[in-house]
Amino acid sequence: MSKVVASIMCADQLNLAQELTDLTDAGIDWLHCDVMDGVFVNNLAMGPYVLGPIIQTKRFTTDVHLACVNPEKYVEMFAAVKPDYITFHIETTNDPQGVIDQIHQAGIKAGIAVSPETPVESIFPYLAQLELVLMMTVNPGFAGQVFQTAVLDKIKRLNQELAGNSKRPLIEVDGNINCETSGAISQLGADLYVVGTSALFNNQLGTYRDKVLALEEVIQ
Template identity: 65%
Template sequence: MEKVVASIMCGDPLYLAEELAALEAAGIDWLHCDVMDGVFVTNLAMGPYVLEPIIKTKGMTTDIHLACQNPESYIEMFAGLQPDYLTFHYEATDNITKLLGQIHSHGIKAGVAISPGTPVDVLYPYLENIELVLMMTVEPGFAGQLFNWTVLDKLKQLNQQLETVTKKPLIEVDGNINSETIKKISPLANLYVVGTSALFNDEEGSYYEKVRKVERSFVSKRR
């Protein structure tokens, strides 16, 4: 399964309702919601009051990405919204098992994100208890960065490791994801987070047309 995921942080904040309607009409059924604290990353984004009405519509699967220090506090802050997934950064904690249990106790699926410089094998002990692995292909914090091609090797290593486990998490990639970078990644991932480089930009065409362009880069569509 390969799917386009919209990074709603990159949408127009003055017209979020219209953005959501347009994305749904384009066939998007999964939203990536970045929460940034200004500490773990030097940016701020998407507090609970912004995300609450988006999640309450239940029109799309929602994945909240906590790019935050002290993720245990943010898990409690956002768990009440009942997103489908809550994802925290491996680099932000020294107690992965505790945070996975914290998320699962709220009936929410758990994800763990790693930045480009973090070896993928740090996740291997936890794969059976993770529903989502978020592989950052740029440093978390700001849109529009260059794709880090070294992540391709990590994706290959992760896929090989997943052959050894019974319960396989979804693999999500985020950071300068577009039709060109996807051609190199597919089919190593399941979920492709698109933002300013492929969807929320000034290029001509509707969201529907842009999503179809991205989807044509999937291996399954190129065969």
């Protein structure tokens, strides 16, 4: 069953407690938690001191997305707050196997993220050891970018590679995910649809529940 996942970076940071309540009321039970170092991407977000209390509520399944160089350092840092998943970028390390092992040794599920310009084949050697693959449909770093349709072919290629595998990681998509773009993705196959500014945390009419229901109708 496909799920709508909220990008908590895009929520109202001055009212996070209320935002979490509103997301729960809307039927959201997964959070995508962006961590950015200002090096791999030209932006900063979100520290363990912010994400720790959110994770510790146990109200959500949490995926910490490390858009950071030296992911080993950040795995150690965020493993302490016990998210369900830690996802790192294949582009940020020369030792993906070592990072996967580090995440698993901390008792956390491992994911690899792939930026739009990176060949999806680069992660194929690791698929059997992953619980999640994050396909970025925009360049990581900022919300509100244009959806890169070329990534659709990469999602198709990934699903072809996974066909018949005894172990299949969840496929998560992130980047200007809305009713239009998620419709194209759902035809190829994805499990988790990360939504942020464009489809959920905006000033358009409708409650969070209205927006989630509209997305769920498209992706199911």
